[in-house]
Amino acid sequence: MSFALMILENVLRMAEENGARAVKKIRVEVGELLMVNPDQLEFCFRAISKNTPAENADLEIETLKAKSLCQSCGSELESVHSRCSCGGWMEIRGGKEIVLRRIEMEVEDAQDRN
Numbered sequence: 001m002s003f004a005l006m007i008l009e010n011v012l013r014m015a016e017e018n019g020a021r022a023v024k025k026i027r028v029e030v031g032e033l034l035m036v037n038p039d040q041l042e043f044c045f046r047a048i049s050k051n052t053p054a055e056n057a058d059l060e061i062e063t064l065k066a067k068s069l070c071q072s073c074g075s076e077l078e079s080v081h082s083r084c085s086c087g088g089w090m091e092i093r094g095g096k097e098i099v100l101r102r103i104e105m106e107v108e109d110a111q112d113r114n
Contacts, residue, residue: 003036003098004044008054010100015053020105023054027102031064033080033095038063053105066095 007028015023030036038061049055066080072088081090 001044001048003030003034004041004048006098007100008045008049008052011054011057011103012052014103015105018105019108020053021108022106023057023103024106025058025060025102025104026054026100027060027062029062029064029097029099029101031066031095031097033066033092034098062101064095064097064099067093069093 007026011023011026014020028041030038030041041061042059045059049057065078068077068079068081068090069075070077070084070086070088070090073084073086075084075086076093077084077090080092080095084090
């Protein structure tokens with residue numbers, strides 16, 4: 001629920017800053033290491049967005065792969081490993097983030113605001 005709330009708060013803040021009547025589409029990228037179930041995230045978002053400008057928005061959720069970077073040889077892998085084939089230690093570089101990538105809004109004309 002906290003991820004859905006974080007997304008909604010940011011979307012509503014941006015909608016208010018831009019004078020949006022409605023939010024039409026939201027695209028979110030979620031790192032796989034957060035272990036977020038996209039269906040649960042959408043369910044929670046739908047529940048808390050009722051009676052807001054984002055209530056009927058299409059929510060697109062993309063899962064981002066985890067990435068590891070070898071501290072010795074610089075190899076990058078699209079998975080999580082503790083050791084590289086060269087023997088070096090791997091640093092996790094991706095898969096733990098949530099990125100609000102895109103918001104499409106229906107915005108009032110400047111003339112409508114006066």
